[in-house]
Amino acid sequence: MPATCLPLVGITYSDTAFRDQEMRLRTYVTRKYFQAVQRAGADVILLPPSMEPATWQRYLDLIDGLLLPGGEDIDPRYMGEEPSPKLGLVNPFRDVFELEMARLAFTARKPTLGICRGVQVMAVALGGKLHQHVPALPEAIQHSQQGPRWSTSHRVRVEPRSRLAAWLGTTELFTNSFHHQAVRQPPAGLKVVAVAGDGLPEALEAVDDRIFVGVQWHPEETSLSDEPSRRLFLEFVAALGSPRQL
Numbered sequence: 001m002p003a004t005c006l007p008l009v010g011i012t013y014s015d016t017a018f019r020d021q022e023m024r025l026r027t028y029v030t031r032k033y034f035q036a037v038q039r040a041g042a043d044v045i046l047l048p049p050s051m052e053p054a055t056w057q058r059y060l061d062l063i064d065g066l067l068l069p070g071g072e073d074i075d076p077r078y079m080g081e082e083p084s085p086k087l088g089l090v091n092p093f094r095d096v097f098e099l100e101m102a103r104l105a106f107t108a109r110k111p112t113l114g115i116c117r118g119v120q121v122m123a124v125a126l127g128g129k130l131h132q133h134v135p136a137l138p139e140a141i142q143h144s145q146q147g148p149r150w151s152t153s154h155r156v157r158v159e160p161r162s163r164l165a166a167w168l169g170t171t172e173l174f175t176n177s178f179h180h181q182a183v184r185q186p187p188a189g190l191k192v193v194a195v196a197g198d199g200l201p202e203a204l205e206a207v208d209d210r211i212f213v214g215v216q217w218h219p220e221e222t223s224l225s226d227e228p229s230r231r232l233f234l235e236f237v238a239a240l241g242s243p244r245q246l
């Protein structure tokens, strides 16, 4: 009998590289992401950033699903625009790596879940555009909440006939919100399936039957306490198909 293994989710690194006290450069991923995926029944592998196309392809071949987590602003050069004075910190190495991984995953129909920066990466990778500085929008509500990360702050309405609504089990929910940028114009391959009270896109998914879903909020922070957040990870993992046989 071959050993049965769980679906394998690859997670890209989620935070800015920083130097520790001995000036060693470190990167790290927030633990909540892989805990939420593990609880949903998948194994996790972290994908160190690479600039090598052959590595991107090997990563994709290795994993059953891709999770693009939150993080820095995306450099506007990837949407053909100049940096606004209000653009936040960008991470050039990570931009290239994640944009290429998102593009390859879409083409290969590899199931992908984007969270916060992740949904923005998915949009820009396929030709969409972002707002560089959400607080400057005239009618914007607060998308950088001051409360704890597990607390919710604004309402989101979900398109009833979307994959996301089926995954969440609801068409209206309160979410946490920690984003500086937002999708301004979705690419042709993706559609907006959830909006905030100010009309800003809060989720995108593929226009076809690809499993390619991104949310602007942080369900990994609430997956223990909030049913829609828990379901989001369970349904993503369920969509990865049966466990692979070694």
Ligand SMILES: [Mn+2]
Residues within 6 Å of the ligand: 142, 143, 154, 176, 177, 178, 179, 196, 202, 216, 217
């Ligand atoms: Mn928001």
